Amino acid sequence: MSTATVTHTAGASAHGEAPILSLVEITKKFPGVIALNKVSLDVRAGEVHALLGENGAGKSTLMKVLAGKHIPNGGQILLEGEEKVFENPKQAKQSGIVLIHQEQSLVPEMSVAENIYLGSLPKKWGNRVDWKTLHRDSTAILDRLKCSFSSKDLVSDLSIAKKQMVEIARALVFTPKIVVFDEPTASLTDHEKPVLYEIINTLRDQGVGIVYISHRMDEIFHLSQRISVLRDGEYNGTVNTADTNEDEVTKLMIGRSLELDHASKPKDFGENMLELRGLTVDGVFEDVSFSVRKGEIVGMYGLVGAGRSEVAETIFGLRKISSGEMLLDGKAEHIHSTHDAVAEGIALVPEDRKDQGLILGMNCRDNMTLAGLETVSSNGFMKPAAEKLVYDKYQQAMKIKTPSWRQKVGNLSGGNQQKIVIGKWLHTHPKLLILDEPTRGIDVGSKAEIHALIKDLAKTGYAVLVISSEMPEVLGVSNRIVAMYDGKVTAEFDGDEVSEDALVQAITGQYVTSGDASADRPVT
Structure with missing residues (x-):
């Protein structure tokens, strides 16, 4: 030192x-x-x-x-x-001693107040719960945390961010x-x-x-x-x-040391693999238009709630399109389900790997082959040797650290869990790879490895869409950047010319001029 x-x-x-x-x-x-x-x-x-x-x-x-x-x-x-x-x-x-967990430990079927005071609910005569005191005290804590939701809301109805605030509220009880x-x-x-x-x-x-x-x-x-x-x-x-x-x-x-730099900006990308034309889901986002070319990494940047993840979910068939058009490899597609999306070569690494990307109680090998079971089975029976070959291939390629393929995924670190999710989708050989917050909760070493992996995938011809809330990440991996605010695309930037100030203006709904922002397509 x-x-x-x-x-x-x-x-x-x-x-x-x-x-x-x-x-x-x-x-x-x-x-x-x-x-x-x-x-x-x-x-x-x-x-x-x-x-x-x-x-x-x-x-x-x-x-x-x-x-x-x-x-x-x-x-x-x-x-x-x-x-x-x-x-x-x-x-x-x-x-x-109070531990505020990384893995949320809330009871979804109970209210916010019940979760905050779980194990120490206020009681009144007859050992009955004092609901009035419970909600009064819980509301006071939520107000202190400047939360916008009610103590009476069900935890299952809250976003991930709001659930995290409930976890923090628990610590303030004691x-x-x-x-x-x-x-x-x-x-x-x-x-x-x-x-x-x-x-x-x-x-x-x-x-x-x-x-x-x-x-x-x-x-x-x-x-x-x-x-x-x-x-x-x-x-x-x-x-x-x-x-x-x-x-x-x-x-x-x-x-x-880690050397972090901007993505290289080759200009010889292939044809459009994905093209969105005025894509709209009523009440969620509207008139979203952009493209991702073969061999290109497009970053989608915006604040939480801007509509980025919802666009990805729509591309992947999780949301019904209200209007607009989606083209894949030059052909108009009508994706009605995730099965349709996978069949057309679309893969989505989700924002929440624990709830949406993995089965934590299953081992590494079985998680790795989940998205492509037809390649490791015959006549309805799994082929363990084929499964092991798939696991070994991506475990070695992605440097996944685990004692054995038999290890439960829930026991792995966040970085290794994320590599399992990415490997699972690479096994399907997709045309379009969507990564939603690919390095959330991951250390700097694993983050650099995943960034390098994303760039290597693009070099081999993958069309990659990266959604991130971290400006250094989106600047570091993207050839182009699409900025979103309040369900709309506000600007599109060339990755090697965009300034941080212009990007901040775009994701906060301010007008961005092409001269100040080096934007290819400013939108008001």
Whole structure:
């Protein structure tokens, strides 16, 4: 490290104050893998301590040990100097440790208020639920988080972003000593993120110790005071945030620097593989027109709710077209179902890989072949050898890290799960590959690998549509960029000429001139 001092011990801080939390030589083993190997870490009262590492480095496992979800095979948990042994999450919560999950753990069939106070519902005479108090207190928490939904709404009716706010609301019910935020902004809108930052800073000012896990470096450097890094299940050092930079932290995480640049801009693309002409779904988006050529990567950029995912779902047959036309390889297509879409060579890697892209209880091999069962079966019977060949091909090509094909997908890191989803669709040999938020919740190393994969696929002739909420991502991979706002295409940019200011103007509904924005086709 050139500027930052890396420490490799947990315990009393450099300033002499005792930590509120110390994890000492925590070890956790799963069948076939050592997830944590003598990891030590401390957190001070009133600090935001960032925990970084590649997917599979052990971050979430360490926090699940802290929160009582996993029982460690060795090591100690010291809270305010006192050793704690948690056999379940309830014990950890009663001691003041709250984990806000990356994987949402809400009960869809219950109301927002019931989920917020789950396990501690207010009671009145006769041990009956005090509904009036429940909704009053829940509303107060939702107001504090500036949420637009009601405490009486069913969780199943909420968007992913709103469900994440309910998870955060749960933490505010208690008076916590330690709050762990595991990828808290992965599903939040740009409007909701500053509210979360305000809550985190308020908790910090109250003396709460915050552990913040995120792959977004801008958040880490904005919020944290110290950064600790795990690599391959082992502790790899702690640095003061003010004394380091993104490149040095990345080296700690993956052992090398990452060179991120704009996509190369070849001009010899093929004919249009996809062309949308005035595509409209009533009440969702209207008059959407753009094309994707063979060998081209088109990025679709906009705020959450702009209609980007809905356009992708319509192309894939999940939504009924109200008006307009869709052409595939020059031929007008009438896609009425996902079966039609797959038959025509369209593949969609969805926004929510856990709910929409994978069956978490199934193994890696079976997930990999789900979209092309006809190629690995005969007369209604699966051919295990053929399945294994498919799995081996994409496991090697995409460097998927797993002990065996028998491993349940739910036990893999987010990056490896995403590679399984992409591999599943590549096995269908699509003409058009749509990737909706392809690197959400993925570490910088895996993100770079997926970006390189996207570019390699385009070079071999794939037409690729990438939907992303991250400006560096859409700028880094796209040959052209389509900007959306409020269900409409507002501008179309050449990827090597667009400015960040012009892109921001386009996705916030402001008029963009071709001179200022280098836009090929500005739309008002």
